[in-house]
């Protein structure tokens with residue numbers, strides 16, 4: 001621990017910094033970064049459980065944590081990041097900004113933005129094991145740049161995590177080999193990358209990011225029924241009473257998920273098990 005403390009840069013504002021800090025946007029990033037850095041960095045996360053990334057206002061504490069961070073790790077394509085990063089730079093000119101999603105093949109046309117565009121990049125990049133590997137590789141490169149003295153430790157940690165991710169991928173593939181149906185229902189399309197990775201069909205119920213208008217309701221329910229899906233995923237930050245009513249009408253199983261959780265691996269397993277239903 002003494003070796004770490006010695007590396008802390010001297011702060012000019014008298015605040016005691018016990019550890020160097022990295023700020024990330026969402027909890028799955030924190031989970032992945034923790035796997036790589038262990039206790040060598042403190043990790044501050046902007047979004048907590050249940051926060052909706054598409055309607056988020058950062059707290060004062062979070063903004064202050066950015067000011068005391070060595071680096072900000074963006075996940076990419078979530079609206080608040082640009083604003084935060086722009087402002088943080090004014091108060092902390094030394095802040096290094098890294099884009100964790102660099103190199104990910106982004107999906108377009110699945111996700112409706114509040115501004116009404118339907119061509120934006122789908123921001124839910126983290127609900128994919130393949131993407132998690134790219135995100136972790138980007139994190140590793142950034143962390144080695146921030147703390148080159150511990151490069152070997154970070155590389156070893158990354159390799160161990162990569163093995164975990166490979167076995168999670170194998171688990172998902174073997175479970176889904178015998179799945180009940182390739183289609184699943186979800187209110188908000190937060191599983192586009194998961195669907196792409198494993199050849200599944202995501203049927204999103206919401207209409208242009210909102211409740212379904214009455215005149216579109218029948219069409220929407222028919223499409224959901226015709227897909228052959230047997231499960232409807234519900235998410236508290238996006239949920240709608242309409243979703244529950246449609247689920248009841250269709251007689252499908254309703255499963256609460258939380259892809260924004262720190263327990264990222266468990267969430268992906270739960271989603272897999274519900275789709276496979278075997």
Ligand SMILES: [Zn+2]
Nearest residue numbers: 054111188189
């Ligand atoms: Zn979304």
